[in-house]
Amino acid sequence: MTTEQQDRPAAAPHGLDLSVTSGLTRYSAQHGGLTLTSVFQPVFSLSHMRAVGYEGLLRAHDALDRNVSAADVFGGAARVGEALQVDRLTQALHLENFALLGAEREWLFLNVHPGTLIESYNTAALLANLRRLNIAPRRVVLEVLEEEGTDLEALAHAIDAFRARGFLVALDDFGAGNLDIGRVWQLNPDIVKLDRIMLLHAQQRADRAATLPALVALLHDAGKLVLIEGVETEHEAQLALACNADFVQGQFFARPAPGLADAAHAQAVIADATERFRQQTETRERGTTNRLAPYLRAFERAAERLSAGEPLEEVCWNFLALDHAARCYLLDANGRQAGRNVVLRVDRAERDARFLPLEDAQGASWLRRPYFRAALVAPGHAHVTGPYLSINEALPCVTISIAVQVGERMGVLCGDVDWHEGEEAVG
Structure with missing residues (x-):
């Protein structure tokens, strides 16, 4: 007092x-x-x-x-x-x-x-x-x-x-x-x-x-x-x-x-909880890194082949063959989609008919999407988004994007990966 x-x-x-x-x-x-x-x-x-x-x-x-x-x-x-x-x-x-x-x-x-x-x-x-x-x-x-x-x-x-x-x-x-x-x-x-x-x-x-x-x-x-x-x-x-x-x-x-x-007790409780949060976060991030590693390797190889002049439909095959890979698509320097989504898996071709109006994305503008802007900031480097709701099927996904030279112009190659409930978060 x-x-x-x-x-x-x-x-x-x-x-x-x-x-x-x-x-x-x-x-x-x-x-x-x-x-x-x-x-x-x-x-x-x-x-x-x-x-x-x-x-x-x-x-x-x-x-x-x-x-x-x-x-x-x-x-x-x-x-x-x-x-x-x-x-x-x-x-x-x-x-x-x-x-x-x-x-x-x-x-x-x-x-x-x-x-x-x-x-x-x-x-x-x-x-x-x-x-x-x-x-x-x-x-x-x-x-x-x-x-x-x-x-x-x-x-x-x-x-x-x-x-x-x-x-x-x-x-x-x-x-x-x-x-x-x-x-x-x-x-x-x-x-x-x-x-x-x-x-x-x-x-x-x-x-x-x-x-x-x-x-x-x-x-x-x-x-x-x-x-x-x-x-x-x-x-x-x-x-x-x-x-x-x-x-x-x-x-x-x-x-x-x-x-x-009790100030000392409260500080100890919060410090202990914060330390457990740090440990859990690091474990989750390591799991995310390991889970995404094969997708990143396949996607980076696809970007190299695309930059070398191979067609989009061919370079994405290895990426799309992975279990949760959803689609690939190419954007121009203004964020407009060049061509349709590349979908190679049968279950993707038989998509939910309720979302059929969204199937054709040719010419769509993805200028507002963070994955487009982030890729242009660091060309040649893969960027991975956090989980977000895909407009294609209203399901969670993450997007990998790389800005690459396609012919004489810069483009952004994008690949979506389904991110199911209970999976590790992506930073």
């Missing part, structure tokens, strides 16, 4: 009681026959390997000292029209207890009802508490959960006003209901919290696990930091690391507690 905190008057704010339990000084409050108090769950930066914030969580006990869930507390308050009153009381409780923590730089993640942000009376109460406790707005992350019937336009305007005062804003429970990226654009939060349900989905199906990094990348492109909450297992921690999340929160790293996180 800092000297400033020790010098604060012992008198509790109106409605709050100060007590010492297990050596910790904490505020509590009474409401509806329940005793309410705070615990704090750390928010960790995976890169910094330490807590960068604490989310205030409500704990409630009845007269017989039985636990009452926060959902029941707020649900009961909503039924009798006291949702905002309990929201204000909870905020005051978390602010008082956060001030006692002794955290010097970390954020306080504070859950707020949308009405607290929209209505001026509630806003004034929050700001007054911060001034009294000498907590700068820049240290508070307002966690907003969209409620049914919320005026989104008014909420977006309020969020802008709070951000202008120095607050950070987080959109809570993203993905728990409908995954609406439009809400991110409309409310423009600084941080998006992915709900635990996203991790559960990612564990059930490989395609969903592959989507999670893309979702994080999309949010990053939109200028949002990403926090994954509810990380409870080693596997879920590895998913969070793999998808490049900025922050994590969950029992795997630290349980909610009245005091600060």
